[in-house]
Amino acid sequence: MRNRVLMMMAVGGIAYALSSPFALPQDASGQQAFNNSCRTCHMVREGDNRLGPNLHKIIGRKAGSLPEYAFSSAMKEAGFVWDEEKLDRFIANPEEVVPGNNMKPYGGLSSSEDRKKIIAFLAEGR
Template structure:
């Protein structure tokens, strides 16, 4: 009987608690889809016009397996973290001149950039 009660409690908590978290995650995925998905995937190994962004946080720029990066990106010396991703998504050419992100000019809205970065951090693929 205790096991059944524990399972029931777990189900109730799962149904009731993740609402706000799911909403934030859904907003992040929506921001990613609206701004990044045309060229990028967040699934591991799914390189498209741009590299997969799976595990991008903590990765050295220009090193995603199986993608042909520009020389500028490979030699940038950047390791992606919240701050460098925010700068890059704000103005890619400002952080890494001569990168291949054209015609993407950046995202001015700080809240949208944060949603995308948080989504990439919480959903590595």
Template sequence: MSILLSSSATSQESINRRADVELGGRVFNSSCRTCHTTREGDNRLGPHLHNIVGRKAGAVSNYGYSSAMKGAGFVWDEAMLDRFIANPDETVPGNSMRPYGGLASADTRAKLLLFLRSLEKEQ
């Protein structure tokens, strides 16, 4: 009986995770896609976000970053991305993310980060 329950719980977790990734994709489409893509090398108004976790801030080649972002001096991890997505002006003063002002909801940011991380596994 416990095996059946644990299997059912695992399946429900997997379903919930997929739903959260899908919601994160919708957040990306409504809040980020105007300026960013997730395809490597496809820079637009903003740099591509392909494999952003673990990348040095301001380091995508062939993209004209603000001097603030070029000099940010950190590597993107989930905590820093969460802070930046919540309030880019506070995290990197002088960045060029106008008119984006941030996502207030921690839950929404978590789903967006889950979406971005899910793309790493697809490649």
């Protein structure tokens, strides 16, 4: 009887731990979409610039303003602040939003669902 009670307590503890939001992986679809479409050139870690600038806290940042990155003159002169709508349009077709940008050969992401996931991932403040 004692072993059975201990086993039930252990199973209950495991079930509780697995139900914790910290134990289960969060929805990783945004990160996966980012990794598939953006990570070749961009990171989300602050200060981690690669071929492209880091996208840490991109929403609310003035386009072309990250001090540690050498943006194209087109991006420096874009004259807007990144918001979700602007990011959606840019990810879909960078050349249409900022002609002369340095995103080539990236031509855009046609999947609105993947763009939405990427933007939600970036909006989390990474």
